[in-house]
Amino acid sequence: xxxxxxxxxxxxxxxxxxxxxxxxxxxxxxxxxxxxxxxxxxxxxxxxxxxxxxxxxxxxxxxxxxxxxxxxxxxxxxxxxxxxxxxxxxxxxxx
Amino acid sequence: xxxxxxxxxxxxxxxxxxxxxxxxxxxxxxxxxxxxxxxxxxxxxxxxxxxxxxxxxxxxxxxxxxxxxxxxxxxxxxxxxxxxxxxxxxxxxxxxxxxxxxxxxxxxxxxxxxxxxxxxxxxxxxxxxxxxxxxxxxxxxxxxxxxxxxxxxxxxxxxxxxxxxxxxxxxxxxxxxxxxxxxxxxxxxxxxxxxxxxxxxxxxxxxxxxxxxxxxxxxxxxxxxxxxxxxxxxxxxxxxxxxxxxxxxxxxxxxxxxxxxxxxxxxxxxxxxxxxxxxxxxxxxxxxxxxxxxxxxxxxxxxxxxxxxxxx
Numbered sequence: 001x002x003x004x005x006x007x008x009x010x011x012x013x014x015x016x017x018x019x020x021x022x023x024x025x026x027x028x029x030x031x032x033x034x035x036x037x038x039x040x041x042x043x044x045x046x047x048x049x050x051x052x053x054x055x056x057x058x059x060x061x062x063x064x065x066x067x068x069x070x071x072x073x074x075x076x077x078x079x080x081x082x083x084x085x086x087x088x089x090x091x092x093x094x095x
Numbered sequence: 096x097x098x099x100x101x102x103x104x105x106x107x108x109x110x111x112x113x114x115x116x117x118x119x120x121x122x123x124x125x126x127x128x129x130x131x132x133x134x135x136x137x138x139x140x141x142x143x144x145x146x147x148x149x150x151x152x153x154x155x156x157x158x159x160x161x162x163x164x165x166x167x168x169x170x171x172x173x174x175x176x177x178x179x180x181x182x183x184x185x186x187x188x189x190x191x192x193x194x195x196x197x198x199x200x201x202x203x204x205x206x207x208x209x210x211x212x213x214x215x216x217x218x219x220x221x222x223x224x225x226x227x228x229x230x231x232x233x234x235x236x237x238x239x240x241x242x243x244x245x246x247x248x249x250x251x252x253x254x255x256x257x258x259x260x261x262x263x264x265x266x267x268x269x270x271x272x273x274x275x276x277x278x279x280x281x282x283x284x285x286x287x288x289x290x291x292x293x294x295x296x297x298x299x300x301x302x303x304x305x306x307x308x309x310x311x312x313x314x315x316x317x318x319x320x321x322x323x324x325x326x327x328x329x330x331x332x333x334x335x336x337x338x339x340x341x342x343x344x345x346x347x348x349x350x351x352x353x354x355x356x357x358x359x360x361x362x363x364x365x366x367x368x369x370x371x372x373x374x375x376x377x378x379x380x381x382x383x384x385x386x387x388x389x390x391x392x393x394x395x396x397x398x399x400x401x402x403x404x405x406x407x
Contacts, residue, residue: 017156017157019154019156019157019158019159020159021159021163022111022159022160022161022162023157024111024112024114024153024155024159024160025111025112025113026113026158027113027114027115027155027158028113029112029113029114029115032118033118046101047100047101048100048101048104049100051100051105052100052104052127052128052131052294053124053127053291053294053331054124054127055116055119055121055123055124055330056112056114056123057108057110057111057112057127058112061104061105062105063105064101064102064104064105066104070112073112073113075118075119076118077118077119077120077327078119078327078328079119079124079328079330079331082328082329082331083331083332
């Protein structure tokens with residue numbers, strides 16, 4: 001029969017790592033960009049399809065108006081330009 | 096619940112910028128839409144994330160892109176971990192230690208590697224036990240995070256690093272696993288397939304999956320830029336093409352009844368429209384014989400679900 005010679009009183013568990021929510025804001029991804037989205041406000045109808053689809057949450061919207069882009073984080077993927085129904089967003093090379 | 100984009104535009108993101116996902120990633124678009132669904136449905140979520148693209152890019156220590164309670168676990172046990180979180184929540188509630196009455200849904204997210212292959216047994220266990228969870232499989236059709244190895248979700252004849260399309264063997268020679276059917280076979284109350292282009296359909300389905308009591312399941316097609324080897328800004332338009340060509344039928348399963356989504360096309364477009372811009376299918380497109388087999392596979396899957404839904 002198995003003999004237990006010592007009772008386990010307590011043991012510690014490694015707590016693991018944690019990070020505070022929303023802290024990735026510190027990492028500005030705008031430097032990834034080789035093409036920059038540019039808005040033609042005359043064509044824009046504020047349908048917000050670009051806002052919905054931006055993978056980097058970089059479409060600036062205020063009071064139902066599409067105002068432009070957050071170039072600190074925009075990775076220049078051109079998704080907004082592709083989904084825009086009125087072709088109001090054009091991609092220009094970064095210099 | 097209908098969504099008015101103009102009204103919700105500008106709402107605070109729950110998955111914030113600064114994450115390291117590839118430019119134009121389809122999964123990032125999906126997660127955005129997931130949070131819009133959770134906020135508009137008024138349901139708070141707790142997330143367990145299996146290892147995968149979404150996890151490694153959103154939680155580069157010591158940062159996190161998530162604004163909801165979020166837990167990273169291994170490849171194989173996200174559904175098991177979220178089952179534990181769910182039980183603990185209800186136990187604490189029964190003891191009176193949690194007093195607020197807000198609606199909470201426990202969500203596990205995994206890629207196709209975690210859902211179709213490595214985590215399938217724990218997913219099956221969690222669905223069978225009937226926890227109040229939503230399991231989301233975002234399907235980018237291979238192990239994209241580790242270098243595009245084939246998974247059981249990879250489609251027929253796709254070129255991957257472990258099943259390359261060569262002269263003797265034409266890429267992956269097996270058809271994709273039907274995880275949707277496997278999930279439905281557990282007798283769960285709600286399951287649906289979604290695509291990121293059809294956002295209204297997607298958000299409505301996720302809202303339903305979040306509010307239905309019991310285990311629910313969502314399977315989403317999320318295009319992968321480097322893995323599918325396609326132009327950077329095309330994630331959403333390819334998701335659209337997948338639905339329009341019949342490659343990705345949008346279906347719903349609710350309490351034993353299949354429903355055909357109204358977002359499905361009336362007339363199917365030629366499959367080439369979906370394949371053309373993806374270089375993983377470049378060699379398949381040059382081989383008419385295999386292309387015909389690929390088409391038959393897509394059509395038989397499409398017809399199977401059409402029949403299940405009772406659509407002529």
